[in-house]
Amino acid sequence: MARSFVDEARRRVGPKKARIGPIVERLKAEHADAQIALRFRSDVELLVSVMLSAQTTDANVNRVTERLFEKYRRPEDYLAVPQEELERDIYATGFFRQKAKAIRGTMAMLIEDYDGRVPRRLEELVRLPGVARKTANVVAAELGDAQGIVVDTHVRRLSQRLGLTRHDDPVKIERDLQRLVPRADWAIFPHLLIWHGRRVCLARAPSCPDCVLLDLCPSARP
Ligand code: SF4
Numbered sequence: 001m002a003r004s005f006v007d008e009a010r011r012r013v014g015p016k017k018a019r020i021g022p023i024v025e026r027l028k029a030e031h032a033d034a035q036i037a038l039r040f041r042s043d044v045e046l047l048v049s050v051m052l053s054a055q056t057t058d059a060n061v062n063r064v065t066e067r068l069f070e071k072y073r074r075p076e077d078y079l080a081v082p083q084e085e086l087e088r089d090i091y092a093t094g095f096f097r098q099k100a101k102a103i104r105g106t107m108a109m110l111i112e113d114y115d116g117r118v119p120r121r122l123e124e125l126v127r128l129p130g131v132a133r134k135t136a137n138v139v140a141a142e143l144g145d146a147q148g149i150v151v152d153t154h155v156r157r158l159s160q161r162l163g164l165t166r167h168d169d170p171v172k173i174e175r176d177l178q179r180l181v182p183r184a185d186w187a188i189f190p191h192l193l194i195w196h197g198r199r200v201c202l203a204r205a206p207s208c209p210d211c212v213l214l215d216l217c218p219s220a221r222p
Contacts, residue, residue, distance in 0.1 A: 009163075009218035016164050019216045020180050023162065026212045027192035031199070034191040036142055038062065043118040043143060044110070045069050050138045051103055051130060052093045064092050075107040075116050102130020122147040134170070141187035149177045150190040154197030161201065161219040 013019060027034075037058035038049040045065070052061045068089055072078050078086060086100040093099060106128040110116055119125055120143055125136035137148045149155075151170040155177075159165045165176040181189050200207050208220045 006218065009220075013163065013216055013218050016162075016180060019162075020164070023213060023216055024181070024185055024189065024192065026216075027196055028188070030212050031192055031195040034188065034195040036138070036191065039065065041069070043139075044075060044116075046142055047106070047118050047128075047131075047139055048072075048103060050135050051106070052090060052099055054099070054135075055095055056093050061093055064090060075110045078104055078107040079111075098130070105129030106131060118143070120145050137174075141190075144187075146183075146186040149174050149181065149186050151177070152190070152194065153203075154194040155190050157203060158193040158197050158201055161206070161217060162213065163218040 038046070038053060039062045040046040040049050048068075049061055049065055052064065071089065072086075083100050083104060086104065087096045090096050090099055090103075109128055110118065114124075118139065120140065122133075122136050122140055125131055125139055126133055131139075133148070134150060134152065137146070137150045140147050141150065151159075151174045156168070156170065156173055159173055159177060160168075164180060165173045167173050167176060177189070178186070196213075197203075200211050206219075206221070208214060208217075209222055211217070211220070214220050214222065
């Protein structure tokens with residue numbers, strides 16, 4: 001019964017290859033302001049912000065970095081204080097010991113291998129201590145050279161509801177999205193889904209009747 005309902009819904013909306021264009025265009029029109037919510041003024045600040053954002057909200061990170069970035073301006077500054085001092089300065093973002101250790105290791109590698117600059121290539125970014133693929137994807141996209149598609153909890157939920165993937169594993173979801181979404185939209189696409197997920201397609205109670213994707217979504221409940 002449930003199976004046939006899903007199949008019927010998939011038939012109604014048509015193949016995902018035909019839907020992806022209108023999905024992207026409508027979301028762009030609906031969320032013209034969609035962009036990264038973290039605040040930063042340099043590549044190093046971007047990298048630190050994204051590293052701090054694991055397991056917490058962007059608003060919380062922004063509250064912490066407002067002061068942090070006044071005190072720590074260059075990669076060397078993170079190594080000029082004892083680790084405990086950096087831990088105290090980022091305490092409110094949670095997991096502060098792991099994050100402080102990762103940030104200091106990353107800053108040391110930036111100085112040692114990249115003249116204090118943030119590398120652009122995904123394979124270089126994931127070599128930095130504590131920088132996983134998701135962090136690397138966010139940083140590369142913000143630096144104007146997206147080489148993958150960020151998959152967070154909103155991107156996963158909306159990709160599944162929209163029938164763009166049948167997978168649950170972020171790596172497999174990313175692979176499905178890379179095959180589907182035009183490369184020029186790889187950077188903006190996650191922001192569109194994240195903002196749509198926060199404003200309309202909420203985890204517990206999606207507002208389908210108000211959704212611009214109603215006729216393109218196999219999970220729509222009018
Ligand atoms: S129609 Fe409903 S389930 Fe589909 S994307 Fe819109 S809000 Fe989410």
